[in-house]
Amino acid sequence: MNLKIKATELRADILTLIHHARTGHTGGDMSVIDILTVLYYKHMNVRPENIKDPEHDRFVLSKGHSAEALYCVLADLKFFPKADLDTYSCYGSKYIGHPNNKVNGVEMNTGSLGHGLAVATGMALAGRMDKRDYRVYAVMGDGEMAEGSVWEAIMAAGHYKLDNLTAFVDRNRLQISGSTETVMSQDSQEKRWEAFGWNVLSIAGNDIDAIDAAVTLAKHTKGKPTVIIANTTKGCGISYMENKPVWHHRVPTEEEFAQGIKELEQRRAQYE
Amino acid sequence: MNKIANKQVICNKLLEASQNDRDIVVLCSDSRGSASLTKFADERPEQFIEIGIAEQNLVSVSAGLASCKKKVFAVSPASFLSTRSMEQIKVDVAYSNTNVTLVGISGGISYGALGMTHHSANDIATIASIPNMRVYLPSDRFQTEKLIEAVLKDEKPSYIRVGRNAVEDVYEEGNVPFTLGKSVLVKDGSDVTLIACGEMVKPAKDAAELLAAEGISARVLDMYCVKPIDEEAVIKAAKETKGIITVEEHTLYGGLNSLVSQIAAAKCPIKIIGMGLPDTPVITGKSQEVFDTYGLNAAGIAENARSLMK
Numbered sequence: 001m002n003l004k005i006k007a008t009e010l011r012a013d014i015l016t017l018i019h020h021a022r023t024g025h026t027g028g029d030m031s032v033i034d035i036l037t038v039l040y041y042k043h044m045n046v047r048p049e050n051i052k053d054p055e056h057d058r059f060v061l062s063k064g065h066s067a068e069a070l071y072c073v074l075a076d077l078k079f080f081p082k083a084d085l086d087t088y089s090c091y092g093s094k095y096i097g098h099p100n101n102k103v104n105g106v107e108m109n110t111g112s113l114g115h116g117l118a119v120a121t122g123m124a125l126a127g128r129m130d131k132r133d134y135r136v137y138a139v140m141g142d143g144e145m146a147e148g149s150v151w152e153a154i155m156a157a158g159h160y161k162l163d164n165l166t167a168f169v170d171r172n173r174l175q176i177s178g179s180t181e182t183v184m185s186q187d188s189q190e191k192r193w194e195a196f197g198w199n200v201l202s203i204a205g206n207d208i209d210a211i212d213a214a215v216t217l218a219k220h221t222k223g224k225p226t227v228i229i230a231n232t233t234k235g236c237g238i239s240y241m242e243n244k245p246v247w248h249h250r251v252p253t254e255e256e257f258a259q260g261i262k263e264l265e266q267r268r269a270q271y272e
Numbered sequence: 273m274n275k276i277a278n279k280q281v282i283c284n285k286l287l288e289a290s291q292n293d294r295d296i297v298v299l300c301s302d303s304r305g306s307a308s309l310t311k312f313a314d315e316r317p318e319q320f321i322e323i324g325i326a327e328q329n330l331v332s333v334s335a336g337l338a339s340c341k342k343k344v345f346a347v348s349p350a351s352f353l354s355t356r357s358m359e360q361i362k363v364d365v366a367y368s369n370t371n372v373t374l375v376g377i378s379g380g381i382s383y384g385a386l387g388m389t390h391h392s393a394n395d396i397a398t399i400a401s402i403p404n405m406r407v408y409l410p411s412d413r414f415q416t417e418k419l420i421e422a423v424l425k426d427e428k429p430s431y432i433r434v435g436r437n438a439v440e441d442v443y444e445e446g447n448v449p450f451t452l453g454k455s456v457l458v459k460d461g462s463d464v465t466l467i468a469c470g471e472m473v474k475p476a477k478d479a480a481e482l483l484a485a486e487g488i489s490a491r492v493l494d495m496y497c498v499k500p501i502d503e504e505a506v507i508k509a510a511k512e513t514k515g516i517i518t519v520e521e522h523t524l525y526g527g528l529n530s531l532v533s534q535i536a537a538a539k540c541p542i543k544i545i546g547m548g549l550p551d552t553p554v555i556t557g558k559s560q561e562v563f564d565t566y567g568l569n570a571a572g573i574a575e576n577a578r579s580l581m582k
Contacts, residue, residue: 054341101368107339109368112359118329119364122336125321129297130340149360152329159324 003208004271007037011237012264013072019257021088023097027247029069031172031206031232032139038211039137040073043219048079051105057134058123060108062116063141063170064098065249071095071103079105114147116140117167121157124165124225135219139168143175146184151196157225158197165225166218167198171205172234174245193227205230206237238263274441278416278434279377280308285420286345287312290319296424297337299323301330301348306436307377309347331357331374335364338371343424350376350433351383354395358402361431366404371427374399375434379409380470380521381554381562382436388553392433397526399431400499406430406453407499409470412442415496418450426452433470435521437559440474442494455502461491464577465509468519469495469528472547475563476519478570483577490577501531503539510540515580519547519573521563545576 010033018024040046044057061070068088075082080103087093094102098111108119120138127134144150157165169189173180180186193200199221203210211230218226234248235241238260252260290296290312299321304313313320321337323330327348334346346353353376354361365372376395383390400407406428410416416434423430442458443449449456458473459480468476473494480490491513493505509516516536520528529546536542547568555565563569567576 058340108335109363112363114328115332115360115364118332118360119336119339121329122333122338123340124336125333126297126337126340126342129318129342149328149332152326153332156323156326156329156333 001041002271003037003041005268006041007034007208008237008264008268008271010037010072010076012261013076014068015238015252015257015260015264017068017072017085017088019252020086022251023089024068024251025065025249026252027174027234027241027244028063028066028141028170028172030236030238030241031234032063032066032170033069034206034208035139035168035170035211035230036069036073038208038215040077042212043215044137045134047077048104054130055132055134058107058120058136060116060120060138061099061110062113062138063144064110067097067099070099070106074103074105113141113144114149117150117157118153120165120167121153121162124157124162125160127164128162134164136165137168139170142169142171142173142180142186143183145169145186145189154193154196154198161197161223162225163222166215167225167227169227169229170232171229172232174234174243174248176245176248178245189229197224199224199226200229201226202229202231205232237267273438274413275438276413277308277436277438278410278413281413281416282375282420282434283308283312285417287315289424290316293343294319295341295343296345297321297342298345298347299330299334301325301327303348303377306349307347327352327357328360331360332364334372335368335370339368344372345375346372347375347377349390350379350392350395351390354392354398354431358398361399361405362402365429366402369404370429372429373423374431376431377434378436379433380435381549381559384559384562385556387556391554393523393549393554394526395433396498396520396522396528400531401526404429405499406497408432408497410434410496411470411473411494412439414441414443414445414448415450418448419496422450422452435471439471442473442477453497453500453502455497455505456494458492458494459490461489462512463489463514464580465491465493465513465516466519466573466577467493467495467506467509467516467528467532469498470521472519472521472568475568475570476573479573479577482570482574488577488581495528498528498531501535503535506532506535507539510536510542515543515545517545517547517573517576517580519568521568522548523551524548525551543580545580547573547576
């Protein structure tokens with residue numbers, strides 16, 4: 001499978017979903033989608049047919065506001081019919097603005113930041129206790145790293161040397177109020193994780209090949225958990241969104257939607 | 273006087289059950305000694321996880337384990353567990369609906385002389401307010417044993433609060449009526465009803481004895497399951513007796529008194545006197561000294577019962 005094409009198609013799905021529902025965290029979805037693509041289509045052993053199997057790989061989207069990105073991946077992998085997403089954010093729908101474990105394929109409810117890595121740590125401990133081979137992945141936002149509970153989890157996963165656990169930080173450098181470095185500085189991320197006993201990989205976070213290589217390296221790293229600091233671009237793939245804080249939670253107009261789809265089609269053509 | 277604290281009973285039951293059930297996992301937050309879990313940690317190291325002093329992580333890690341089909345018991349002092357990790361309880365345990373039993377040890381004013389930081393006078397209120405949480409305050413060692421047996425078979429998220437020290441028995445060995453979710457009629461009576469939970473059940477039972485000697489017939493209900501509360505028993509008491517006294521080692525804001533009063537007000541209005549901890553930092557001292565200060569003893573309960581009868 002050409003993962004670059006897949007990621008581009010998923011970007012179009014996300015944009016369409018958000019445009020249809022008139023709500024969504026567009027910028028963060030676009031920065032994280034390459035990570036989700038590599039995990040779900042290349043590395044993770046999880047499909048609708050084995051989701052109940054205790055051996056399946058676990059995924060926790062700690063930056064739960066990127067729910068649209070996860071839903072588009074799960075729908076594409078047929079965890080549920082794509083048409084279900086027509087009800088996204090509608091009255092009474094289970095497809096709400098943050099991952100919800102009533103949705104097939106979603107393991108844990110998230111949305112409040114700072115929970116996902118700790119939950120993933122519990123999953124990794126359970127895997128070790130049961131001597132299972134599954135791996136656990138958690139994806140966090142960089143703004144989320146200000147939550148104290150994240151550091152409790154980093155400490156415990158490092159202490160227990162959970163090499164079946166891989167964390168991602170979607171390091172797009174923007175949060176609601178602006179630059180992460182203005183709101184609460186993050187620039188020593190790598191040193192911080194390293195000090196807590198983690199294997200640290202810092203990569204170009206929207207580069208499919210770099211993500212693939214980092215996940216592969218994490219799988220082969222023994223004796224410590226791995227964090228992949230994915231240096232991403234918020235809004236990646238759609239020119240007018242890139243690095244614009246306003247796209248944290250903005251819905252495209254008709255013109256913007258049309259332009260976005262056009263750009264993605266052009267991008268897709270380049271990868272053919 | 274019984275020497276076995278309820279928390280010790282929990283450890284014993286979990287140790288026993290874990291022999292045949294490898295999915296039972298116990299976690300603590302540097303509290304294995306105070307939780308009487310040292311024996312469990314020593315004998316079942318592969319089913320025990322130390323989290324360190326990090327209650328938020330304790331709860332989220334527990335939820336992650338439970339999502340992988342573990343039967344998880346997260347044990348930590350009630351004061352920290354019920355408030356510091358309240359959001360983790362709300363999201364990762366209650367909302368995600370994971371099979372986690374939170375065990376709040378040294379609850380209420382057990383750590384009497386350590387001050388308000390260590391008191392959990394509001395844990396019923398905080399946890400009962402979260403949808404999908406059950407709240408249990410067992411009254412003695414025999415009931416604690418029954419409760420643990422029941423929650424081991426029940427996959428719903430729950431919180432159990434127990435005190436620090438051994439408490440006097442309410443029940444007799446071999447005669448412990450128990451149905452999960454239903455109150456226990458400790459003593460029937462027709463004049464007044466005393467509804468208590470946790471360590472307050474014994475003084476309520478003693479108060480009923482004092483009242484009986486004076487010709488007042490007091491019903492005693494052990495409301496160990498504070499949520500979901502046994503509505504039927506409350507309504508029956510409101511209809512069949514002249515008044516209700518609630519007794520709890522907890523603030524009157526959002527605890528047993530609030531829940532009983534809501535039911536009575538809606539279904540069968542009746543006079544209710546709430547006995548509990550004051551809306552101020554609680555005086556420090558040994559548990560009994562603190563209870564005596566606020567009339568949370570047999571004499572204080574009986575006095576309120578007499579006033580209800582006038």
